[in-house]
Amino acid sequence: MKTVLRSIYTYTDYREYIRDSYTQKKTEEKMTLRDFARKAGFNTHTFLTNVIEKKRSLTQESAAKVAKGLGLKPNERTYLELMVRFGNAKTIDEKNDIYEQMCASMPRSEIRKIGSEYYEIFRNPYILTVREMVALPEFQEDPRWISKRLHPHITTGQAEKAISTLLEAKLLDRDKKGRLRQATADLTTGAEVKSLAIALYHKQLLELATQSIDSTPAKDRDISSLTLNISKSEYDFIKRRTAAFRLEILDFLKKKREDMGKEFPEEHKRAIYYLNMQLFNATELPW
Structure with a gap:
């Protein structure tokens, strides 16, 4: 056969x-x-x-x-x-440049098949930020409102593209009245593209964190660091605790929102924040 x-x-x-x-x-x-x-x-x-x-x-x-x-x-x-x-x-930058050449070299009908949708979402951090903004009580599906509300600002064209990308990826959909709402979809792609997209996402979030030191008053941000002398087992312990802490934050927010209801009646004023955590080596690894 x-x-x-x-x-x-x-x-x-x-x-x-x-x-x-x-x-x-x-x-x-x-x-x-x-x-x-x-x-x-x-x-x-x-x-x-x-x-x-x-x-x-x-x-x-x-x-x-x-x-x-x-x-x-x-x-x-x-x-x-x-x-x-x-x-x-x-x-990562070299991979990114070549990946874009790969997309440019193929027939347009084939582009989606190698995960360009996933790549587009993660290579531009503001796209997922727009998805979170949809849940804000005062959200307006107006590219000008979105572009001015984001920090740093994006263009109205980028705001329009973010919404269309999220709708196409089924990370947003519309209710019976046609209003945008968050939806859940599995983004699947090859391991290489997934790894590249997420690495680019992390790099750009780190750049945004650097910019926030100058653009955001200290009282409205929390940036701190530690320099540690640790063994492999201590490193593994910190990674586990960090992962557990991320889950604890997500569970706390989910439970609080469920208790309060979708419209957040008790805490109407809300903003979107990034929470970055970095643990990386300052010397060559002996293990």
Whole structure:
């Protein structure tokens, strides 16, 4: 029975794509890994085995050979080479730049399939902030109101895009009267895109925290730090307690809102805050 291989544009991990493509050819064409290597122009099949098993990485030159072996079209070859660069990138900023090139190189009908929706939401922190603003008692679905209320301000165009993105992702929907309300949806995508999006989100929140030192009076913010001499077990303990603290805050707010009702009658004046917690190494790790 003939199997249908997923479009190359649904992949962000080139190893996964090569593995699936070879598996299909092995099943339908009885192609061996030696045959594949010979067709691609490699001297030995062990290199491809090591690539699939994550023991070796492709280069741009070897990616071109793999594209030849798989019989890829020019635009598919370009996408494969970008996937290789994406997988080999060392920094978040480099990955971000290549990911945007990947999106630009594919047919528009394929963009959603690699998680661009997820990426768009997390690469711009204000989008999730707008989702939280919808629950404010005084919220107005007016891009000018949203743009001026956010700190720092965004443009009206960004406010409009945030709402449309959230509606498309089903993180917002409308009630019977057509008013915006928060909704819950599972954002699913490949691990690589998810990791990139969340890393970008954290980086930008840290930048916003830095800006708040100058733009927000000390009485309206809480920024503090500790420098600690700790062991691996103490590090693990702090991580567990930090995670428990985040859950405690969320449970507290959820319970309070349930007790008060959706309109917050007892505490009408509300604002959206970011809570960042950072624990990172200042020396090389001995464990």
